[in-house]
Amino acid sequence: MPNFNIDSVKERTFDAIVVGSGISGGWSAKELTGKGLRTLLLERGRDVKHVTDYPTTMMNPWEFDHLGQITKELKDANPIASRCYAFNEDAAHFFVKDAEHPYVQEKPFDWIRGYQVGGKSLMWARGTQRWSQYDFEGPARDGFAVEWPINYADIAPWYSYVEKFAGISGNKDGLPQLPDGEFLPPHEQSCVEKHFTKEMAKHYNGTRPIIIGRCAHLTKPQPIHYQQGRGQCQNRNLCQRGCPYGGYFSSNSSTIPWAMRTGKLTMKTDSVVHSIIYDEQKGKATGVRVIDAHTKQMTEYYARVIFLNAATLNTNLILLNSTSNRFQNGLGNDNGLLGKYIAFHNFRTTISGEYEGFLDTTTEGIRPNGSYIPRFRNVFKQETDFLRGYAAGFSASRMTYRDTSGIGEDLKESLNQTKYGNWRVGSHMMGETIPKESNYVALDKNLLDPWGIPQLKVSVAYDDNDEKMIKDFHEQLTEMYTKAGFTNIKTHDNPAKAPGLDIHEMGGVRMGKDPKTSMLNKWNQFHNCKNVFVTDGACMTSNSTQNPSLTFMAITARAADYAVKEFKKGNL
Numbered sequence: 001m002p003n004f005n006i007d008s009v010k011e012r013t014f015d016a017i018v019v020g021s022g023i024s025g026g027w028s029a030k031e032l033t034g035k036g037l038r039t040l041l042l043e044r045g046r047d048v049k050h051v052t053d054y055p056t057t058m059m060n061p062w063e064f065d066h067l068g069q070i071t072k073e074l075k076d077a078n079p080i081a082s083r084c085y086a087f088n089e090d091a092a093h094f095f096v097k098d099a100e101h102p103y104v105q106e107k108p109f110d111w112i113r114g115y116q117v118g119g120k121s122l123m124w125a126r127g128t129q130r131w132s133q134y135d136f137e138g139p140a141r142d143g144f145a146v147e148w149p150i151n152y153a154d155i156a157p158w159y160s161y162v163e164k165f166a167g168i169s170g171n172k173d174g175l176p177q178l179p180d181g182e183f184l185p186p187h188e189q190s191c192v193e194k195h196f197t198k199e200m201a202k203h204y205n206g207t208r209p210i211i212i213g214r215c216a217h218l219t220k221p222q223p224i225h226y227q228q229g230r231g232q233c234q235n236r237n238l239c240q241r242g243c244p245y246g247g248y249f250s251s252n253s254s255t256i257p258w259a260m261r262t263g264k265l266t267m268k269t270d271s272v273v274h275s276i277i278y279d280e281q282k283g284k285a286t287g288v289r290v291i292d293a294h295t296k297q298m299t300e301y302y303a304r305v306i307f308l309n310a311a312t313l314n315t316n317l318i319l320l321n322s323t324s325n326r327f328q329n330g331l332g333n334d335n336g337l338l339g340k341y342i343a344f345h346n347f348r349t350t351i352s353g354e355y356e357g358f359l360d361t362t363t364e365g366i367r368p369n370g371s372y373i374p375r376f377r378n379v380f381k382q383e384t385d386f387l388r389g390y391a392a393g394f395s396a397s398r399m400t401y402r403d404t405s406g407i408g409e410d411l412k413e414s415l416n417q418t419k420y421g422n423w424r425v426g427s428h429m430m431g432e433t434i435p436k437e438s439n440y441v442a443l444d445k446n447l448l449d450p451w452g453i454p455q456l457k458v459s460v461a462y463d464d465n466d467e468k469m470i471k472d473f474h475e476q477l478t479e480m481y482t483k484a485g486f487t488n489i490k491t492h493d494n495p496a497k498a499p500g501l502d503i504h505e506m507g508g509v510r511m512g513k514d515p516k517t518s519m520l521n522k523w524n525q526f527h528n529c530k531n532v533f534v535t536d537g538a539c540m541t542s543n544s545t546q547n548p549s550l551t552f553m554a555i556t557a558r559a560a561d562y563a564v565k566e567f568k569k570g571n572l
Helices: 023-034 072-077 133-142 152-166 191-204 223-227 255-260 312-320 408-415 464-483 549-568
Strands: 013-019 039-042 265-268 271-279 284-292 298-308 340-343 349-355 371-373 390-401 419-432 440-448 454-459 487-493 506-508 529-534
Touching (some): 013 284, 023 039, 255 265, 271 298, 271 312, 284 529, 312 440, 349 464, 419 464, 529 549
Parallel strands (some): 013 039, 298 529
Antiparallel strands (some): 271 284, 284 298, 340 506, 371 390, 390 419, 440 454
């Protein structure tokens, strides 16, 4: 039963409540507290403090029991989580274990989660590209989703705002489909990446640029970053362990400590949000119901403003479970769209090749990102038999081997000498999927999780548009690799690879102009419950081809600014 101790109600009442402490939740906490609101930050997982709670961050390879690899036992126990590239011995402790947090796969879907303070901001891949106007106007132009209620001009100043604080490395490339930002110095492309860049400029007259990736790394920290207590990126490329230098952006190293310094943030961990409380007399939400992760006791917390940042699918789950006489199918769900039109990025396919040039050269050291191929299909006009397009990564490195033909002392000597082969090149596709009603999440009617909350049922799959896009990626990248002089070109596709490993799921609580076809308005507040805001991936109307986290940050800062102004006017 809920704890209704009247004397404690005041202690459980705040100006604002933020659900989730990941990338968007950290920004919600920072912005709301920085603008004067007493804020409660709820995290369902354990506390992870910057530096002190990164147990493997300074370990050497030989200090791991299994040299960094996970055991067969752990892999067998976690068939979903272990498919993620970062689920290794050095970072598995930051990932949700399959058996501990069950969900229902109506269709195969690999749901990768991180339940702790900082969420997945601890082990994200750190790609940070802005959307362009072409991305925001895509649904209206192509008719594949409802029209966005905002455009690039609305969000551009907020991109700048969060970029300066987070610290984004990149180059001013002058591309209309990928706007420039407030950049720290870029990383350097390798000689083969530069070769590919030049060859594509020559063969495609600038229409298929290859650029150095844009990423959330402090290549040259500015005063604002030192004020956060962060230091320069050391290019260790061990980011999934947690960075003791604060060299890459995470909630743990940046936004949450910043919010704590205001004295207006209260953070409660091990707090599983059950649902949002809706007061039918007041016509608004008044708080949230929280279950203690260990004791299973329910407590209610109250606030005039609520920001949902639990990550896309969990935000959908909480809203679907927030029922009342007014909203019998989930909070704000008058139109029946809650949980529908889920989208993701198609990471299913890759291409590889070799290059026989620059054999007198190799790379030295480690770089935490690669090169990037911005979307070039259907950007300015529809030109293919599929909607939207894809971006791609690009990397190049020398193949290495050791001579094992000798015996005894000769073999030992050979094993100590690294020999180099051709350059290996490769790209992965990041395709934009089309939000559609058949891709949805819902509450299972029979199965409960360990906290008595209905398990989430996920029904998300590829479609014919995705298959056509994969075919085009193979054709176009093969052509590009051939023009660059690459050889041994091979495409790789695994149709059995389920959606989800992109970890870029979006939608279900989409923004829009019309309450009949969308859940949220241009300020990320519910059309019919004005004091509840959703600014994580659940709010996204479409998903473009760019990594989404930077857009989540910008949308969150913009919505929080509006929410505080409305709060102070007494409108919330």
